[in-house]
Amino acid sequence: MFAYAKTLRDNRRERTGVLFALPVVLFLIAFFIVPTVLLFVFSFWQSRSFVLVPDASLTNYIDALTRPAFRQTILTGLTIGLGTATVATVLSYPVAWFIAYRTRTNLLLYIIMLSWFSSYLVRIFAWRTILGTNGLINSALLSLGVIDAPLEILIFSPLAVTITLVHIFVPFTLLLLLSALRNVTPDFLAAARDLGASRMKVFFRVTLPIAYKGFVGSFMFTFILAAGDFITPQLLGGRTGITTGLLISNQFRQTGNWPSGAAMAFILMAVFLVVYFVLVQVLRWFRLSPGLRFHPPVEELRAEMAQAKEA
Amino acid sequence: MLRAYVWLYLAFLFLPILMITLFAFHATSALSFPFEGFGLRWFREILGNDRFIGALKNSVIVASATSVITCLLGTFAALAFPRLSERPRAALGFLGFAPIVLPGLFLGIALLVLFERLGIFRSLVTVIIGHTLFCLPFFIETVRTRVAYFDAELELAARDLGAGPFTTFRLVTLPILMPTLLAGTILVFALSFDEIVITVFIIGDQSTLPFFILSMMRRTVNPTINAVSVLAMLLTLTMLLVAGGILWMQRRRAIQRRVSDKEIPQ
Numbered sequence: 001m002f003a004y005a006k007t008l009r010d011n012r013r014e015r016t017g018v019l020f021a022l023p024v025v026l027f028l029i030a031f032f033i034v035p036t037v038l039l040f041v042f043s044f045w046q047s048r049s050f051v052l053v054p055d056a057s058l059t060n061y062i063d064a065l066t067r068p069a070f071r072q073t074i075l076t077g078l079t080i081g082l083g084t085a086t087v088a089t090v091l092s093y094p095v096a097w098f099i100a101y102r103t104r105t106n107l108l109l110y111i112i113m114l115s116w117f118s119s120y121l122v123r124i125f126a127w128r129t130i131l132g133t134n135g136l137i138n139s140a141l142l143s144l145g146v147i148d149a150p151l152e153i154l155i156f157s158p159l160a161v162t163i164t165l166v167h168i169f170v171p172f173t174l175l176l177l178l179s180a181l182r183n184v185t186p187d188f189l190a191a192a193r194d195l196g197a198s199r200m201k202v203f204f205r206v207t208l209p210i211a212y213k214g215f216v217g218s219f220m221f222t223f224i225l226a227a228g229d230f231i232t233p234q235l236l237g238g239r240t241g242i243t244t245g246l247l248i249s250n251q252f253r254q255t256g257n258w259p260s261g262a263a264m265a266f267i268l269m270a271v272f273l274v275v276y277f278v279l280v281q282v283l284r285w286f287r288l289s290p291g292l293r294f295h296p297p298v299e300e301l302r303a304e305m306a307q308a309k310e311a
Numbered sequence: 312m313l314r315a316y317v318w319l320y321l322a323f324l325f326l327p328i329l330m331i332t333l334f335a336f337h338a339t340s341a342l343s344f345p346f347e348g349f350g351l352r353w354f355r356e357i358l359g360n361d362r363f364i365g366a367l368k369n370s371v372i373v374a375s376a377t378s379v380i381t382c383l384l385g386t387f388a389a390l391a392f393p394r395l396s397e398r399p400r401a402a403l404g405f406l407g408f409a410p411i412v413l414p415g416l417f418l419g420i421a422l423l424v425l426f427e428r429l430g431i432f433r434s435l436v437t438v439i440i441g442h443t444l445f446c447l448p449f450f451i452e453t454v455r456t457r458v459a460y461f462d463a464e465l466e467l468a469a470r471d472l473g474a475g476p477f478t479t480f481r482l483v484t485l486p487i488l489m490p491t492l493l494a495g496t497i498l499v500f501a502l503s504f505d506e507i508v509i510t511v512f513i514i515g516d517q518s519t520l521p522f523f524i525l526s527m528m529r530r531t532v533n534p535t536i537n538a539v540s541v542l543a544m545l546l547t548l549t550m551l552l553v554a555g556g557i558l559w560m561q562r563r564r565a566i567q568r569r570v571s572d573k574e575i576p577q
Contacts, residue, residue, distance in 0.1 A: 016476070017394025021403050024388040024447065028406050031444050035421035042424055095320050098313055108317070110555075115324040117501050117547050121524045122540035126327035128528075129334070136330075167327065228414025231508060235528060245416050252420045252512060262424070265417055 043262035052258065060263035070247070070264070074271060077243035080158050081227025082275075084165040088173040088222045089215075091166070096177040101186055109178065116171035124235050127164040131155045131236075156238025164236055165226045173222045180214020181207070196308050209290035216279065224272055244268050328544070335537035353538035363539065366523035370504055373435055373519055377442040377503040381450050382496045384443070389454035390484070393463050411448040415508030418444060423512040433515035441513045442503040449502060450495045457491040490558050497554035501547050 043060055046053045064070045099108050130136045131154040138150040154160060184207050192202045208215065230245035237246065244264060251261030283289045338350035357363050388407055392400055410418060422441050426433060465487075469479040507521035514522055520543055527536050 013394050017391045020387040020391035024384045035425040039421045118328050118544045119505050126331045228416050
């Protein structure tokens with residue numbers, strides 16, 4: 001009797017759930033799923049003298065992939081993306097660690113998040129002012145007599161783009177790293193230290209396996225955001241900093257070739273996926289991913305313990 | 312050592328922004344040191360610019376509409392999670408999170424293609440749709456974690472005590488979720504107010520504040536950009552502080568109420 005009443009109530013509860021989810025699902029189908037499918041279909045169409053012709057050919061993909069200039073933009077985008085993600089993660093980890101284990105309030109986090117809300121474009125403009133030909137660094141170096149002519153490499157280069165993107169995305173990276181570290185309670189760390197593990201070992205054997213998903217997520221998010229960005233390369237990249245994202249955006253904003261741009265977008269997505277799988281594989285090779293099979297065999301552990309005892 | 316590093320990290324984050332703020336008050340148009348005195352020249356110039364005022368107005372309209380729509384859609388979505396059985400829940404979680412994983416560029420061009428195919432005229436409405444799509448995952452994630460901690464038994468208890476579903480929502484669910492909803496909505500407002508990556512593809516003849524700044528940046532290095540930036544940041548900062556203040560006050564009131572409840576014999 002009771003069980004029956006409960007299922008009835010559960011059924012009704014589930015029906016309300018479906019009802020509640022309906023608006024958002026419809027919205028996402030209309031403005032996320034359908035456009036994505038449409039874009040995919042578009043990538044097989046042709047553009048003949050600015051008129052779109054329905055087609056089902058791989059011409060756009062082949063054209064893009066056989067153009068050396070396009071492959072170069074992929075490389076530039078990858079360099080910028082991987083550079084940004086690596087630097088942002090390395091810079092943020094100690095701060096995330098500090099917030100997680102050395103502070104009691106979230107004040108520091110709130111302060112850092114505040115910078116995230118200080119406009120994306122403003123920060124690009126700030127770095128243009130700092131790195132520009134007449135910018136702060138160049139004028140300072142000139143007046144100190146370190147250089148005779150302004151350093152041109154500072155601005156309008158992949159380097160300028162990477163520095164700016166690190167500055168833009170670093171709070172986001174930190175937030176994700178921190179939420180990953182929150183899963184690693186201080187007790188685990190203390191226990192590992194008590195059992196004689198070095199700081200390095202604690203990181204590789206305890207912290208990383210537990211926070212693995214969060215670490216990979218934070219790196220990948222920063223990578224995708226940075227590699228897919230097109231406004232920073234447009235404003236600071238110059239001729240050597242043209243990324244695939246910028247190329248795609250040009251196809252869609254000026255009187256460009258939409259189907260070709262759509263194909264490039266899906267190639268870029270595929271590249272992102274490849275980067276993800278390579279990252280996971282590399283971590284596995286270095287035995288940094290979690291999972292029982294990566295634990296050292298018992299004999300190895302015993303030997304290590306014996307060694308630790310002797311020392 | 313670590314403490315010093317944290318300070319350095321903060322300096323890296325904030326010095327460029329402080330520099331922009333400083334130059335916004337520069338008396339001359341030079342964007343380099345030595346600093347030649349303070350002045351409000353650039354603010355006067357920008358506040359007299361009709362295109363700036365129009366863009367600001369549009370941004371406020373877009374961000375407000377995006378906040379309201381996202382809050383409505385997202386709150387129901389977040390409430391749906393504990394009510395659904397496992398598989399639909401996972402599907403909803405995936406669908407609600409997916410737009411975050413794609414770069415804004417992708418969402419922008421996909422929406423552009425959709426609007427073009429449907430013959431929808433690009434306007435502030437299309438921008439609001441794009442911003443809602445971009446902000447929804449952030450909002451849902453924020454509220455969802457709160458809903459997960461929220462004890463569903465409370466709702467059931469209210470129902471058992473004879474409250475209808477609507478009363479339960481009004482008297483139990485909503486008050487508990489209110490601070491989170493407010494925080495999420497403010498977050499959405501701030502995200503929308505600053506959004507440019509998707510906007511450039513789906514905006515019509517009108518202009519939002521970031522779009523206005525971008526077109527300024529493309530033309531020249533103009534010191535008024537500093538002043539515009541400072542005004543934009545000030546607005547966002549005020550919003551965040553007001554939201555923080557409201558949350559803080561609510562928490563204090565809740566604590567007080569808990570104390571006074573005990574004193575009233577029932």
